[in-house]
Amino acid sequence: MKVSNEIINIFPEIKKWRHELHAHPELGYEEEWTSNFVAEKLESFGLEIHRGMGTTGVVGVLKGANASLGGGGNKAIGLRADMDALPMTEENDFSYKSKFDGRMHACGHDGHTAMLLGAAKLLSSKKDFDGIVYFIFQPAEEGGGGGLAMIQDGLFQQFPMDSVWGMHNWPGMSEGSVAVHKGSVMAAADKFEVTINGNGGHAAMPQATNDPVLAVTAIVQAVQQIVSRRQNPLDAVVISVTQINAGSGFNIIPQTANFIGTIRTVNPDTRISVHKQFTEICEATAIAYGCSANVSVIKGYPVTVNDIESSEKAIEVLSNLFGKDSVKTNMAPSMGAEDFAYMLEKIPGSYIWLGAGEGKSGCMLHNSKYDFNDDILPLGIAYWEQLVKSEMPLR
Numbered sequence: 515m516k517v518s519n520e521i522i523n524i525f526p527e528i529k530k531w532r533h534e535l536h537a538h539p540e541l542g543y544e545e546e547w548t549s550n551f552v553a554e555k556l557e558s559f560g561l562e563i564h565r566g567m568g569t570t571g572v573v574g575v576l577k578g579a580n581a582s583l584g585g586g587g588n589k590a591i592g593l594r595a596d597m598d599a600l601p602m603t604e605e606n607d608f609s610y611k612s613k614f615d616g617r618m619h620a621c622g623h624d625g626h627t628a629m630l631l632g633a634a635k636l637l638s639s640k641k642d643f644d645g646i647v648y649f650i651f652q653p654a655e656e657g658g659g660g661g662l663a664m665i666q667d668g669l670f671q672q673f674p675m676d677s678v679w680g681m682h683n684w685p686g687m688s689e690g691s692v693a694v695h696k697g698s699v700m701a702a703a704d705k706f707e708v709t710i711n712g713n714g715g716h717a718a719m720p721q722a723t724n725d726p727v728l729a730v731t732a733i734v735q736a737v738q739q740i741v742s743r744r745q746n747p748l749d750a751v752v753i754s755v756t757q758i759n760a761g762s763g764f765n766i767i768p769q770t771a772n773f774i775g776t777i778r779t780v781n782p783d784t785r786i787s788v789h790k791q792f793t794e795i796c797e798a799t800a801i802a803y804g805c806s807a808n809v810s811v812i813k814g815y816p817v818t819v820n821d822i823e824s825s826e827k828a829i830e831v832l833s834n835l836f837g838k839d840s841v842k843t844n845m846a847p848s849m850g851a852e853d854f855a856y857m858l859e860k861i862p863g864s865y866i867w868l869g870a871g872e873g874k875s876g877c878m879l880h881n882s883k884y885d886f887n888d889d890i891l892p893l894g895i896a897y898w899e900q901l902v903k904s905e906m907p908l909r
């Protein structure tokens with residue numbers, strides 16, 4: 515891996531920013547301190563700043579050398595980082611640990627923000643590309659749909675771009691390795707809520723009732739046939755029932771029972787088909803037990819689908835930087851979800867995984883002892899820099 519002297523020179527400063535961000539975690543749509551921090555830095559590099567998009571989102575605009583001379587390329591690309599933290603208490607004990615109970619940068623968004631700021635600093639000092647880079651800092655990735663909020667606020671109308679790019683640090687993959695998927699990379703994350711309506715009564719006289727508890731136990735089993743029998747085993751599907759509620763006493767058959775959970779799919783067509791089968795099985799099984807079912811499947815983040823051509827470009831840039839053998843192109847998608855999916859639904863691009871080091875305990879994402887690996891900051895910055903130069907080369 516070749517890291518330029520320019521990146522080595524700014525590394526101590528970027529690391530300091532990462533630690534400051536880590537110490538000030540903010541939850542989705544509350545990233546006031548963080549967006550101020552980001553905007554101040556971008557402004558100090560001479561970028562044009564747009565604030566308040568999707569509540570706390572920030573966009574920095576950087577025109578390349580030719581463009582700022584009044585001519586230049588008419589191509590534009592977006593690079594995106596997420597700024598939000600998670601509602602959990604940090605169990606680390608280093609000097610820059612979270613200042614707040616119940617808030618923690620446990621997914622490395624502090625690192626993503628620092629890397630994108632580093633790239634903005636580097637590229638603004640040289641402007642050695644031909645076109646426009648939009649640096650997109652989004653709120654509320656962790657379930658809040660901040661990416662969608664920015665799109666609904668006119669992100670792609672106000673800043674038309676040819677492609678959009680994302681990156682997530684990936685514990686469990688070695689430092690200096692990366693993964694690029696040609697197609698699906700993260701799952702759709704949908705939620706279901708099902709209520710079974712029965713007919714309650716005395717637990718000693720079941721013949722006079724329609725027992726919704728028995729119906730629920732059957733339905734929870736029956737929906738697993740979607741995964742094991744109804745869908746292609748090579749096309750990943752997860753259905754997890756995570757909560758069941760029913761009843762108020764040992765001798766009462768309740769009137770209703772309900773359960774909730776999540777459906778994960780990595781193919782947009784499969785997603786539609788699983789939702790349909792899930793609803794049918796819940797309704798039909800409830801009827802078989804003398805009950806009825808009210809089923810709602812609430813759509814969460816869509817499948818994150820990389821554009822194949824963009825992924826091939828990313829692979830080329832990364833192979834030059836990291837070496838061909840360090841670029842994994844055949845990894846299975848993750849069943850986790852990512853709201854960069856909404857951006858990739860609108861604009862072609864690619865979302866890559868940047869190896870963060872192999873899994874020593876406590877370093878996995880969303881763990882209370884997680885900390886972003888500072889050693890990969892230069893690698894992420896180098897990727898952003900080379901991607902911009904390769905997408906919009908100076909002529």
Ligand SMILES: [Zn+2]
Nearest residue numbers: 621656879880
């Ligand atoms: Zn996360």
Ligand SMILES: [Zn+2]
Nearest residue numbers: 621622623682
């Ligand atoms: Zn994350």
